[in-house]
Amino acid sequence: MSDTLIAEIADGIYRLSTFVADVGPTGFTFNQFLIDDDEPLLFHTGQRMLFDSVSEAIATIVPIDTLRWITFGHVEADECGSMNQFLAAAPRAEVAHGGIGCMVSLNDLADRPPVPLENGQVLELGTHRVRHIDTPHVPHGWEARVLFEETTKTLLCGDLLTQLGQGPALTSNDVLAAAAQAEDVFGASCLTPTTAPTIRTLADLDPSTLAVMHGSSVTGDCSGALRGLADDYERRLHSSTAAA
Numbered sequence: 384m385s386d387t388l389i390a391e392i393a394d395g396i397y398r399l400s401t402f403v404a405d406v407g408p409t410g411f412t413f414n415q416f417l418i419d420d421d422e423p424l425l426f427h428t429g430q431r432m433l434f435d436s437v438s439e440a441i442a443t444i445v446p447i448d449t450l451r452w453i454t455f456g457h458v459e460a461d462e463c464g465s466m467n468q469f470l471a472a473a474p475r476a477e478v479a480h481g482g483i484g485c486m487v488s489l490n491d492l493a494d495r496p497p498v499p500l501e502n503g504q505v506l507e508l509g510t511h512r513v514r515h516i517d518t519p520h521v522p523h524g525w526e527a528r529v530l531f532e533e534t535t536k537t538l539l540c541g542d543l544l545t546q547l548g549q550g551p552a553l554t555s556n557d558v559l560a561a562a563a564q565a566e567d568v569f570g571a572s573c574l575t576p577t578t579a580p581t582i583r584t585l586a587d588l589d590p591s592t593l594a595v596m597h598g599s600s601v602t603g604d605c606s607g608a609l610r611g612l613a614d615d616y617e618r619r620l621h622s623s624t625a626a627a
Contacts, residue, residue: 387440390552392600393535393592395511399440401433402549407568409548413461416539416594418532421442421509422451426530426539427596429508430464437465438472445462450476452506454513456541456596457524458488465495476549481508481517484526520573521581531588538590538605542571543582544612546598553592554604559611565597566615574620582613 387401394606404410415427423445429437438447450473455462463478470476471494478497480489485499500506500515512533516604519525521541530539546561547568566572586609593601593608601608 385485387436388552389440389443392416392533392553392594393425393537393600394570396532396537396592396594397444398552398594399428399437399598400552401436407547408513412548412549412597414594414596414598414600417441417444418508418511418513420511422506423449423510424452424454424506424513425450425455425469426456426594427461427541428453428455428465428469430460431468432464434465434468440468447472448474451508452476453478454480454530456529458484458492459524461596462541463492466492470494479515481515481526481528483517483519484528487526505533513539516585518581518585519577520575521578522572529585531590536591537594538585538588538592539594540585541596543585544593544595544598544601544608545569545571548597548598550599552600553602554599555601557576557608557620558595558599558601559572559608559615561598562612563615566619572616574616574623576620578620579613579617582609582616583585584611586610 390398417426426452478493482499485497489497504519506513514531544562545565586606590605
């Protein structure tokens with residue numbers, strides 16, 4: 384039986400969560416998101432070591448060989464480590480990413496040629512519409528991006544609002560303190576003059592759900608959560624430059 388837990392966090396959008404106890408001080412969740420539609424889309428693949436567990440979870444929702452799109456926020460093992468295993472298991476699947484990610488890494492790493500997306504380009508999955516949004520260096524990586532599912536207003540936001548431990552699949556509680564704690568522990572985010580403004584543009588999308596890669600996904604005042612996160616990064620940037 385798969386160790387990956389499944390929860391529907393928005394209509395047709397499933398969170399596939401695997402808890403790894405020995406990462407960080409209190410363990411860490413690695414979350415993938417599956418959009419069940421005519422052209423099923425997977426956001427994050429997980430590391431190669433998670434392929435069996437994640438693919439077993441997916442198979443309870445859709446046949447693994449029907450996957451159409453393999454996507455992720457940036458090129459990192461927990462985001463795309465089992466990319467080629469999924470490509471092998473799903474013969475019609477293609478990796479779709481921003482042009483920078485394809486040019487710098489994925490044209491070489493992916494076993495099938497990836498599909499480069501322009502900023503704002505939409506993938507029509509059936510009833511769901513997924514918009515690609517470039518977010519260079521937010522939270523990290525030149526090729527970083529997010530996806531916005533327009534029908535349910537779900538922002539697949541990757542490492543933004545990362546939390547330690549294992550919380551509920553979906554929460555309306557304030558997660559800003561938990562996200563600040565995770566940033567204190569890992570220091571994973573790029574602090575640049577564009578970090579906070581980029582996150583505020585995502586808040587302007589007025590999402591209804593934030594699909595978070597590490598920790599609980601968020602519902603309720605999602606724009607407020609993103610603006611609070613932007614404020615925290617802005618304070619961190621000003622503090623670091625003042626100390627320099």
